[in-house]
Amino acid sequence: MREDASELARRLARDAEAVCRHYLCNGRRQGRYWTVGDVRNTPGRSMFVRLTGPESGPGAAGHWTDAATGEYGDLLDVIRESCGFIDFRDVAEEARRFLALPHPAPDTAISKRSISPAPSGSTAAARRLFGMAQPFLGTLVEAYLRDRGITALHGTGSLRFHARCYYRPDEHSPTETWPAMIAAVTDLDGKFTGALRTWLDPRGFSETTLGKAPIDTPRRAMGDLLGHAVRFGVPGEVMAAGEGIETVLSLRCVLADMAMAAALSAAHLAAILFPDMLRRLYIVRDNDPAGDWARNTLVERAQAAGIEAIVLSPRLGDFNEDIRMLGIDALRAGARVQLTPRDVGRFLDLAA
Numbered sequence: 001m002r003e004d005a006s007e008l009a010r011r012l013a014r015d016a017e018a019v020c021r022h023y024l025c026n027g028r029r030q031g032r033y034w035t036v037g038d039v040r041n042t043p044g045r046s047m048f049v050r051l052t053g054p055e056s057g058p059g060a061a062g063h064w065t066d067a068a069t070g071e072y073g074d075l076l077d078v079i080r081e082s083c084g085f086i087d088f089r090d091v092a093e094e095a096r097r098f099l100a101l102p103h104p105a106p107d108t109a110i111s112k113r114s115i116s117p118a119p120s121g122s123t124a125a126a127r128r129l130f131g132m133a134q135p136f137l138g139t140l141v142e143a144y145l146r147d148r149g150i151t152a153l154h155g156t157g158s159l160r161f162h163a164r165c166y167y168r169p170d171e172h173s174p175t176e177t178w179p180a181m182i183a184a185v186t187d188l189d190g191k192f193t194g195a196l197r198t199w200l201d202p203r204g205f206s207e208t209t210l211g212k213a214p215i216d217t218p219r220r221a222m223g224d225l226l227g228h229a230v231r232f233g234v235p236g237e238v239m240a241a242g243e244g245i246e247t248v249l250s251l252r253c254v255l256a257d258m259a260m261a262a263a264l265s266a267a268h269l270a271a272i273l274f275p276d277m278l279r280r281l282y283i284v285r286d287n288d289p290a291g292d293w294a295r296n297t298l299v300e301r302a303q304a305a306g307i308e309a310i311v312l313s314p315r316l317g318d319f320n321e322d323i324r325m326l327g328i329d330a331l332r333a334g335a336r337v338q339l340t341p342r343d344v345g346r347f348l349d350l351a352a
Helices: 002-013 014-021 075-085 088-099 124-134 138-145 243-252 266-270 287-303 318-326 328-336 341-347
Strands: 026-031 031-035 047-051 064-066 158-168 176-186 192-200 217-225 229-232 238-242 260-262 279-286 308-312
Touching: 002 014, 002 075, 002 088, 014 047, 014 075, 014 217, 014 308, 075 088, 075 124, 075 192, 124 158, 124 176, 124 192, 124 217, 138 158, 138 176, 138 217, 158 192, 176 229, 176 287, 229 243, 238 243, 238 341, 243 260, 243 328, 266 287, 287 308, 318 328
Parallel strands: 238 260, 238 279, 279 308
Antiparallel strands: 026 031, 031 047, 047 064, 158 176, 176 192, 192 217, 229 260
């Protein structure tokens, strides 16, 4: 795979300006460089892509640096980030598709309007939205999660921050913009299938909204969700699955090394697909009728597939409520008595 990536990067670099005009269309050429706001195609001038130079080594064509963040990479990284891809196979497929296309003349700029819009709510639209978002550390998303009691933020690359995400209450209302947490939904192979938008209150946390924007529907999903999930960690023989991102991440504060998946609703949790190597599934239950139904359905499906199913139940409404209202020590104690003895030693963070 590495040799394939290197060859693709070299082929893209031979026509670096065409790559930039296509994937970084919000930028422009300045001398020997293409300038743009960042690798996710944000308008601006802090990122520089070298358009000419040797095929490899210092000063190679296609290499870029973002002066604002210190990020750097090659044109495969540009494709990955601007398109919102997660899996390398999707990046390579898109690169090969691009290399087979006729390229515009250098003086024929591809404007933002010339790129056909993705259908609203589609996987393509979700991928573009995720590609336009930025890493969440140091943003309102990090503050939102920490205000919800979630302090274990490792392995959360599936989450990003969008400063001005569109929100429209209904078809008759004007479009608004709110800051949002954007979560990538992927299949078992890591292929991007959809996204969840959680609009946030820029004023911060309150007990009424718990940090979400004061709008009618602060969460909306888009793309293909059935069977898929927002994933944290790589599942092996053991994993946990629940409904909400905040619920799953709360439990991960005390089960730091266990792979987890958030299916985003009770119905989607009941239908989540199982990895081939999975032998034990912890079902992270929400304490309500929908959570009971999802639990029962998922237990039945897991057992039919030869997978041991163990239910993890919160003391209050869900595990995020437990960590906020009862504290992390109570959450840890509650999880300990529900895990198998073997998994207590493997996964439970016993720190005081």
